Amino acid sequence: MKLKLTATLLLAASVAFAQQNEVNRFQQYRPIWENGTLAQKDSLATALLGEVKGYNTEQEYRTTMNLLYALGHEEDQKQLGVQAKKKFPKGSLTRDAFVSDVFYKAETSEAKEKAYKELTKKWPQKNFVGEELSYDYVLANLAGTYAKEGNATKAVSYLSEMKERFWRGNGYLPVAQTLLAAGDTTAAAPLLKTAMDDAYYYISLPEEQKDNKARFASMGYASSMSAYVGILVNQGKHAEALDLVEKALVVAPEQADGLASVYYKLLINANRKLEAFNILRGLYAKGQFGVEDDLKTLYTALNGSLQGYESFNTGLKNELLVAIREHIKEKETFKPAPAFELLNLKGETVSLASLKGKVVVLDFWATWCQPCIRSFPGMQAAQTAYENDDDVQFLFINTWERDKEYKKNVVSFIEKNKYPFEVLYDDQKDAETGQVMAAKFGVNGIPAKFVIDKEGNIRYFLTGSTPNVDYIKMEMKELIEAAKKPYKKG
Structure with a gap:
């Protein structure tokens, strides 16, 4: 041995x-x-x-x-x-081709299970030391398919075979959410607790032991914690839920924003209204205007009436506006935008030159990019706000797709979600460099957004995004209105 x-x-x-x-x-x-x-x-x-x-x-x-x-x-x-x-013939390349061409294209849980068994027979995991994650991806997908079909037993069984502790929360959490949506709290709760405990383990490591795996694992803490706490709340275990959240905030204060929505509700239940109000105030001041009803209720409870609320509300929005302006100032630049001619979904050519005289907003995205997709409701709200402004054009640049059928997938995605976007395919390579447009713009990660002024100069470049609709809408307005004005250095 x-x-x-x-x-x-x-x-x-x-x-x-x-x-x-x-x-x-x-x-x-x-x-x-x-x-x-x-x-x-x-x-x-x-x-x-x-x-x-x-x-x-x-x-x-x-x-x-x-x-x-x-x-x-x-x-x-x-x-x-x-x-x-x-x-x-028995290497990882043939294995990965099998997973891509057979397993992922299987449409039912039974077909996926059959493919998984063939995978583990022909390419047993023991032959690929250090590649456990490749098998965990497959297990998570198989479990997710069983969960969607209502077979919690099979879903949980396959999740239990996952090996990489730092990543398994990514398999456990979606399955748990699917089970919760179906009302199966009994099966979902242990999965959420495991995902939460795994993330907590990595968060609690000494700083010198925190590698990329640890940082990745800790990112799911707020999501799993919020979902698990939701179960406790539905079971009437408010004190236990509040205790969990407050312990989490001690060891992981960076998760405060992710836990804020569930935390303030627990504080209200515990009659700690002032603390709840302060958290709500912070959420609202960051553009989460959906909490306004609760903010009004607490304002009234603490002040005896709504008198002065409008002035208070205006102050919070001004606070957010100042923060947004400071943020976009850091993203300011000034350089000519690379010229482009790309095809839209109808096969029509759209060029930057044809849009001279307009402020152009470019949003680089892909169908597999979840942060891109999460930002789309906010981008739609921003586009709608400018739908009657002929001086502004939004373009959604589909790039870095991995599937051969990417055009069909893009059309299906846009139609399914009813997004009124002008989408362009970034699949035309430059004759001299061989680069697609994303590379010419210096994009290293998506989502990436550029705001180009009427003269064709890039004025702002932003990466990353938020799912917060109101924040995106306000941010895009500030960017666009600034780009409409002549550039002033500094």
């Missing part, structure tokens, strides 16, 4: 070392695949393909495939993938 364990540890260490070397190699060529000319990219691709005969590991093939994709040589990447799969 000891010899077997030692061998396993040595294998894991050697795999990790090899993977790190390949990561370093990928980054070595970053200047070329990110900013090189088309000629430089083609030259590097040719050189890489010339090295292939000397490859001995699947990781070498995978790294070169990733590089070829980054260089815009998708066909070469596909051909190399075919070679690698022939050389390593």
Whole structure:
């Protein structure tokens, strides 16, 4: 047993070392695949393909495939993938292709379960030390499908097979939410508690032990905590729920915003009205205007009437406005926007040159990007506010899609959600650099938003987003109105 364990540890260490070397190699060529000319990219691709005969590991093939994709040589990447799969028929590339082409395309839980069993038979997890997460993704998806079909027993059973503690909350939480929506609190509660406890474990680690996994795991604390506390509240266990939240805020004060909505309601129930009011005030001052009814109620309870409320409310909105203006000042820039001509959903060409004289808002997004999608209701509200302003144009630039059927998926997504957006496909590569438009604009992550003035200059560049509709609406108004004015340095 000891010899077997030692061998396993040595294998894991050697795999990790090899993977790190390949990561370093990928980054070595970053200047070329990110900013090189088309000629430089083609030259590097040719050189890489010339090295292939000397490859001995699947990781070498995978790294070169990733590089070829980054260089815009998708066909070469596909051909190399075919070679690698022939050389390593039981390797991770054939496994991943099976997962993508068979498991994820299965439409029912029974079909997915059959594919999962075939996966674990042909590519047993023990043969892929250090790649447990690849199997956890599949398990989470399978469990989620069973949950949606109402089979909680199967869903919970497959979740229990997940190995990576730092990530399993991402499988547990969606399944628990699905079960909660179906009224199955009994099955959902333990899942939420596990996800919550996992996140708490990583949050509580000493600072020197907090790696990227720990930081990732802690991000789900507020969501799992809020859902679990909701169950306790429905069971009438308000004191227990309040105690959990307050302990959480001690160890993870950075989660305060995520827990604020549930916290203030618990404080109201505990008759701690002033504390609840202060939290509500903070939420409202950050643009969460949906809490106004509760804010009014507490204002009246604490002051005896609504007298002075309007002035108070105006002060909070002015406070938010000042914060937004300070925030966008940090995002200010001034440089010519790269020219573009892209096709919209109707196949019509839309160019930046044709929009000269208008303030143009670009929103780079993808169908798989959840932060992008969460911001869309707010972006829709902002667009609606300017629907009668002929001097403003919103463009939603679909980029970085991973599916071959991306155009069909984009149309389906927009129609399903009834978004009145002008969507452009970012799939036209520059003849000189081979870059798509996102790269030309310097986008490294999405969502990414640019506000371009009437003369074609980028005035603001923002990354990330919030699901807060009122905040987005106010922020976009400030950005657009500022871009309408002549640029003043400083």
